[in-house]
Amino acid sequence: MIFNKQGSLIKKFKFYFQNREIETTDQYTYLGFIFVPSGKKKVGIWNLLQKSKKAWFAIQKMLFKSKGKTVNSYIKLIDSIIKPITLYACESWGDSLKKGLFNDEIEKFHLSMCRQVLGVKRNTNSMKVLAELGRVPFKVEVETAMFKYLERYPFIGKDRLLYKAFAEEIKICETGGQSWISNIKEKLAKLGLSNLFINLSKVTTEEIEPKNYKQKHKFFRKRAIDIFIQQEFHSYLNKRKLLEKGIFEISKTLYEKEKYLSLSNCENRMALSKLRLSSHNLAIRQGKWYNIAEEKRFCYYCKDPKVETEIHFLFECPRYKKLRQEMSSAIKDFTFENKNETLALFFKNGSLKAMNEVGKFVRKAFYLREQDSKPSAVT
Numbered sequence: 460m461i462f463n464k465q466g467s468l469i470k471k472f473k474f475y476f477q478n479r480e481i482e483t484t485d486q487y488t489y490l491g492f493i494f495v496p497s498g499k500k501k502v503g504i505w506n507l508l509q510k511s512k513k514a515w516f517a518i519q520k521m522l523f524k525s526k527g528k529t530v531n532s533y534i535k536l537i538d539s540i541i542k543p544i545t546l547y548a549c550e551s552w553g554d555s556l557k558k559g560l561f562n563d564e565i566e567k568f569h570l571s572m573c574r575q576v577l578g579v580k581r582n583t584n585s586m587k588v589l590a591e592l593g594r595v596p597f598k599v600e601v602e603t604a605m606f607k608y609l610e611r612y613p614f615i616g617k618d619r620l621l622y623k624a625f626a627e628e629i630k631i632c633e634t635g636g637q638s639w640i641s642n643i644k645e646k647l648a649k650l651g652l653s654n655l656f657i658n659l660s661k662v663t664t665e666e667i668e669p670k671n672y673k674q675k676h677k678f679f680r681k682r683a684i685d686i687f688i689q690q691e692f693h694s695y696l697n698k699r700k701l702l703e704k705g706i707f708e709i710s711k712t713l714y715e716k717e718k719y720l721s722l723s724n725c726e727n728r729m730a731l732s733k734l735r736l737s738s739h740n741l742a743i744r745q746g747k748w749y750n751i752a753e754e755k756r757f758c759y760y761c762k763d764p765k766v767e768t769e770i771h772f773l774f775e776c777p778r779y780k781k782l783r784q785e786m787s788s789a790i791k792d793f794t795f796e797n798k799n800e801t802l803a804l805f806f807k808n809g810s811l812k813a814m815n816e817v818g819k820f821v822r823k824a825f826y827l828r829e830q831d832s833k834p835s836a837v838t
Contacts, residue, residue, distance in 0.1 A: 460487045466497025492548050500552040508564060511545040515572060530720040530728070533576045534592070541572065546600060550608035553601040554642040560596060560691060561585045569597045577720075578729030579738035586695045587707055587736045593716035599683045605643055606655075607676035613662040629660075650682050688714045705743075706735045706769050710803040719806065719814040727818030734769055734821050735806075740828070742767035770798045772824070773817075779824045789816035 461469045461483065468485040475481065486495045486502065493503040518536050522528040545565060557563040561570065573588045574581060589596065615622040631638040644656050655675055662668075692714050699708050717735075722728040733739050743766060746756035758767035760778040765771055772779075773786075787794075790813060793805040805813070 460484050460494065460496055462498050463496055466495060466499065468496065490548070492552075500555045503548075504552055504555065504565070507545055507547055508568060511541050511568065514544055515541055519575070528725055529723060530576060530592070530716070534594075537572055537576075542597070542600070545569075546597065546604065549601045550604045551639075553605045554639050556598060556601065560598065563598070565597050565601075577732040577736070578725070579732055579736050583736050583738045586692065590692055590711060590714055591707070591717055591732065591736060592720070593714060595684050595687060599680065599687060602643075602646055602683060603676055603680040605639075606647075606679045609640065609643055609659070610676055612659065647679075650679070650686055652679065652682060655679070704768075704799070705737045706802055706806075707737065709799045710735070710806045712803075712807075717806065718809075718811070719818070722811060722815055722818060724815055724818065727815050727822055730822035730825060731814065731818040733825070734772075737769075739825065741769065741772055743769070770802075773802075773821075774798055779820070779827065782820050782823050782827070786817050786820035789813040 461472065463469060468483065470483050472483070473480060474483075486493050488494075492500075493506050495502050515537075518533075518540065522532070545568065556565065561567065570585050570588055571581070573592055573594065574583055577583075577588060577591060579588070609625075612622070612625045615625070625640075628638045628640040632641040632644060644653075647653050647656050696708065696711065719731050720728060722731075737744050742756040742758060743753070746753070754766060756766050757764045758771060758776055760776055761767075765775070767776070774783075790801065790805050790809070793801050793809060805817075809817075
């Protein structure tokens, strides 16, 4: 394979090894990763993504009729099987990912899996989905792997080709060129960890003992996660609380997996996820797509005009009065005049048994809506 900027297949040159002509090809798989003449890694990343999707489909097929398909089991399988395939050799191709948090196909696939685990719609907000599961973007794992690989530099023998490649990359970076290392340097600067790059050269000149530089990737990962939570999650939460007050915005305070996700009944659990993440057809959500003012998104079932919010659905709407009796006993210890406070405390301190009862109510109420003539947000 002949590398060239155009990425075209060049056949005018012939190469021989032991008097045998070597075939010229437009792609070559080396250690499980596909290389193409242009040197771009898009094809190799796409191939890894297709393998990951096949593995994910096989996992879903295997667990489809299983009673043990809990969130924990799904997450464990994602981290132990899917993630190693998706992020294979990401140390070398991580700098090829698109800028932005959720713009790359790798991250879109990760979010797609998370949405399927929660049982919510495809258009459910990405930040809500990750926060509900307490997961961090794959991009953080990729950048950590890249820095961990860079950590090897001071410990490689100076006569090895890899050391010389690292040294050449550093020279390109120091002269203002764009390289693999310049991407890491830029990320370190954004995290406020520029000293780690400066200390790297001090380790190679033995100004700093190499043993004091080992395992810095763990600190890098922790810092990257902290910055993600501060800059992305908390800023999103503060912004959304001013615009809409769904159950997620009311009850979500910590970036961690929610307690109700440990429910063994997957149908009740998914019903709660749909309600919390606004992945439903209540008027407060549906009216948004019809450009109806929030104060006019009335409940289809109430005679007196009332906005059909999640709070109204859970505690007030007369259509679900009979179903609500069982749920009321489950949350009686958290009943306050302020319904927002009731929900916030319930999802934080409620028992799994009580959460299962609420999930059961939500599931049956959603089913009841489907059986009725389809309610519309337009009044």
